[in-house]
Amino acid sequence: MNLAYRDVRHNLGRFLLTCLGLGLLLGVVLAMIGIYRGLVVEALTLVQGMKADVWVVEANTQGPFAEASRIPGGAREAVARLPGVAAAGSLTFQTVEGDSSGQKVRLMTIGYEPDRPGGPANLIAGRAIGRSHYELVADVGSGLRLDDRVRLGRNLFQVVGLTKNQVASGGDPAAWITLLDSQRLQFDLAPPAARVQIARGMGAADRDIVNAVIARLDPGAAADEVATAARRWKHLSAMTSAEQETILTRSVVDRARRQIGMFTTILLVVSAVIIALIIYTMTMEKLKQIATLKLIGAPDRKIVAMIVQQSLALGMIGFCAGAALIMIIKDAFPRRVVLELDNLLTLGAIVFAVCLVASALGVRAALKVDPATALGG
Amino acid sequence: MPAPIIELRDVSKHFGEGDTRVDALRSVSLSVAPGEVIALLGPSGSGKTTLLNVIGCILEPSSGWVRLDDEVIYDGKMLRRDLRRLRLEKIGFIFQFHNLLPFLDATDNVAVAMELAGKSDRDARRAAGELLDYLEVGRRGAAFPAKLSGGEAQRVAIARALANKPRIILADEPTAALDSKRAGIVMDLLRKLAAEQQTAIVVVTHDEKIFDRFDRIHHLRDGQIDPAASSST
Ligand SMILES: Nc1ncnc2c1ncn2[C@@H]1O[C@H](COP(=O)(O)OP(=O)(O)O)[C@@H](O)[C@H]1O
Numbered sequence: 001m002n003l004a005y006r007d008v009r010h011n012l013g014r015f016l017l018t019c020l021g022l023g024l025l026l027g028v029v030l031a032m033i034g035i036y037r038g039l040v041v042e043a044l045t046l047v048q049g050m051k052a053d054v055w056v057v058e059a060n061t062q063g064p065f066a067e068a069s070r071i072p073g074g075a076r077e078a079v080a081r082l083p084g085v086a087a088a089g090s091l092t093f094q095t096v097e098g099d100s101s102g103q104k105v106r107l108m109t110i111g112y113e114p115d116r117p118g119g120p121a122n123l124i125a126g127r128a129i130g131r132s133h134y135e136l137v138a139d140v141g142s143g144l145r146l147d148d149r150v151r152l153g154r155n156l157f158q159v160v161g162l163t164k165n166q167v168a169s170g171g172d173p174a175a176w177i178t179l180l181d182s183q184r185l186q187f188d189l190a191p192p193a194a195r196v197q198i199a200r201g202m203g204a205a206d207r208d209i210v211n212a213v214i215a216r217l218d219p220g221a222a223a224d225e226v227a228t229a230a231r232r233w234k235h236l237s238a239m240t241s242a243e244q245e246t247i248l249t250r251s252v253v254d255r256a257r258r259q260i261g262m263f264t265t266i267l268l269v270v271s272a273v274i275i276a277l278i279i280y281t282m283t284m285e286k287l288k289q290i291a292t293l294k295l296i297g298a299p300d301r302k303i304v305a306m307i308v309q310q311s312l313a314l315g316m317i318g319f320c321a322g323a324a325l326i327m328i329i330k331d332a333f334p335r336r337v338v339l340e341l342d343n344l345l346t347l348g349a350i351v352f353a354v355c356l357v358a359s360a361l362g363v364r365a366a367l368k369v370d371p372a373t374a375l376g377g
Numbered sequence: 378m379p380a381p382i383i384e385l386r387d388v389s390k391h392f393g394e395g396d397t398r399v400d401a402l403r404s405v406s407l408s409v410a411p412g413e414v415i416a417l418l419g420p421s422g423s424g425k426t427t428l429l430n431v432i433g434c435i436l437e438p439s440s441g442w443v444r445l446d447d448e449v450i451y452d453g454k455m456l457r458r459d460l461r462r463l464r465l466e467k468i469g470f471i472f473q474f475h476n477l478l479p480f481l482d483a484t485d486n487v488a489v490a491m492e493l494a495g496k497s498d499r500d501a502r503r504a505a506g507e508l509l510d511y512l513e514v515g516r517r518g519a520a521f522p523a524k525l526s527g528g529e530a531q532r533v534a535i536a537r538a539l540a541n542k543p544r545i546i547l548a549d550e551p552t553a554a555l556d557s558k559r560a561g562i563v564m565d566l567l568r569k570l571a572a573e574q575q576t577a578i579v580v581v582t583h584d585e586k587i588f589d590r591f592d593r594i595h596h597l598r599d600g601q602i603d604p605a606a607s608s609s610t
C-alpha cells in the first residue's frame with residue numbers, strides 16, 4: 001500500500017488547504033513573472049507593430065522613446081531616396097490627456113501619414129484612418145469604443161478603429177491620428193504661449209517637425225548600411241530596429257524591469273523557503289510514525305518514498321492551482337501579464353527542485369530518527 | 378527445557394564517557410525459552426527500556442553477546458539492514474501507547490507489517506482480518522485508530538506485533554494505559570499466544586495487578602538483575 005497516498009487521503013482537507021495556500025503563493029510568483037514579461041513585451045509592442053527596419057531620429061539622441069527627438073519633416077523625403085529603402089514615414093509621439101464625454105483618457109498619440117509606414121497594428125475593430133483630419137484609432141486598453149468622441153487639445157476626434165495590446169512603454173494605450181493633426185496638437189499652443197513664441201521670432205514656419213522617420217527596406221537590403229547612410233546627414237542619427245528594441249529594454253524600461261525583477265527574485269526565494277518549511281514541518285510531525293515504521297522493520301526506501309512523494313504531490317498540486325488561478329485572472333490586470341509555456345515550465349521545474357531539496361532535509365531527519373523513540377512513551 | 382530463544386550473556390551498555398557516563402546495563406545475563414512469559418520490573422532509570430532495546434535489535438550493547446533464535450546478533454558482521462529484517466521477521470513490539478499509524482484503519486495497520494515482510498496487498502489484508510478476529514476486534518477492522526477505545530487499540534497493536542508470526546514479543550508497559558480488567562484481558566491474550574505459538578514474551582511493567590500472569594519476574598536495579606528479588610511463579 002502507498003503510505004504517502006493513504007496519509008494524504010486520511011488528512012485530505014488539511015492537505016488540500018496546504019496545497020491551496022501554496023497555490024496562492026505560487027500564483028503571486030507567476031503573476032510577478034507575468035508582469036515582468038508583460039513589461040518587456042509592452043515596451044516592444046509599438047516598435048514591433050510598426051515593422052520598421054530603420055529608425056531615423058535627431059542627431060546625438062536615442063529617440064524617440066528614450067530621449068526627445070525633433071527633426072524636420074523633410075527628412076522623410078531624403079530617407080525615402082536612400083538606396084534600399086522601400087518606404088518611409090514620419091511619426092510623432094506625444095502623451096496627451098484627452099477628454100471623452102467628461103472622462104479623462106490618457107493616450108500616447110502617434111501621428112502618422114496614412115498610406116506610409118507607422119500606422120496602427122493589430123486592428124481588431126473598425127478601420128484605419130481614412131480622412132486627413134479628426135479621426136482616431138485607439139487601443140481598446142484606453143476604454144474608448146468605436147464612434148466615441150475624444151477631445152484632444154482644441155479638436156474633437158472620432159474613434160474609427162480599435163487596436164489590441166498597443167501601448168507605450170509606460171503602459172499608456174496608443175492612439176493614432178494623422179501626422180497633420182498631431183503636429184497641430186503638438187504646436188498649437190494656447191494663445192498666450194503662441195504670442196511669446198512669435199515675439200521671439202519663432203513663427204508658425206517651423207511647424208513641420210516630426211519625432212522620427214521610420215523606413216522599411218527592400219528585401220535583401222541591409223538595415224545597418226541604410227542606417228550608416230542616414231547618419232551622414234549631420235542633423236540626423238539612425239538605428240536599426242534591433243538597436244531600438246535594445247534601447248527600449250535596456251534603458252527605457254530598465255529600472256522598472258530591474259525593480260520588478262528584483263521583487264520577483266525575492267518572492268521566489270521566499271516561496272522556496274516557505275515550501276521548504278511546510279515540507280520540513282510536515283515530516284517533523286511524522287517522526288513518531290516514522291520511528292514506529294522503522295521499528296516494525298520498514299526499509300528506509302519506504303520511508304523516503306513516503307516523504308518525497310508527499311512533497312512532490314504538494315508542490316505540483318500547489319503549482320497547478322497557482323497556474324490555473326493566474327490564467328483565470330490575468331486578463332483582469334490593467335497592464336499585460338504575459339505568461340508563456342516556458343515561464344510556467346521553468347517555475348514548475350524550480351518548484352520541483354525546491355520540493356526535492358526540502359524533502360531531502362526531511363528525509364535526513366527521518367533517517368536519523370532512532371526506532372527506539374517509538375518504544376518510549 | 379527447550380533451547381532458549383533469547384539468550385543474553387554479560388551484556389553491558391553505557392551511554393556517554395567520563396563524567397557523563399551512565400551505565401544503563403551492567404553485565405546482564407538472561408534467557409527466555411519458547412512459550413515463556415517474563416516480566417522486567419524496576420524503578421525508573423534502572424535500565425528496563427535499554428534492555429528491551431538490546432533484545433529488540435535496536436541498540437547495540439557495549440559488551441557481551443546476544444543470541445536470538447540461534448543467531449548471534451551485534452557480532453560486528455550484522456548490518457543495520459540485517460537487524461531490520463530480524464525485527465521484521467522475528468520480533469513483535471507492543472508499546473505503552475499503541476503507536477498505530479493514524480492514517481491507516483485497523484486492518485491496514487496490521488496489514489502494513491505483513492506487506493513489509495513481502496505479502497501481497499490482498500493476502501495481507503485478509504490475514505490481518507483473521508488476526509483481528511482472533512484478537513476479537515475483527516468488527517473494528519475499518520475503524521481508524523482515533524476511533525478505537527484504548528483496549529481495542531492495544532489489541533490491534535498486538536495484532537500488528539503478531540503479524541509476521543514473531544518468535545519474540547517485546548512489550549514496554551503494554552497495560553499501563555488500560556484499566557485492570559482490560560489489562561487482565563491483554564495479559565491473558567499474551568499468555569495464550571505464548572502457549573499456542575511458542576513465543577517468548579518479555580514484558581516491562583510496573584503493574585502489580587498482572588504479576589500473577591508471568592512465569593518469571595526479574596528485578597532490575599541500577600542496570601543489574603537483582604537475583605535475590607527475582608522470582609518464579
Ligand atoms: N540514549 C541514551 N543516552 C543517554 N542515556 C540514556 C539513554 N537511554 C537511556 N539512558 C540512561 O540509561 C539509564 C537507563 O534508562 P532506561 O533503560 O530508559 O530505564 P527505564 O526504562 O528502566 O526507566 C537511565 O539513567 C537513562 O538516563
Ligand SMILES: [Mg+2]
Pocket residue numbers: 425426
Ligand atoms: Mg522505560
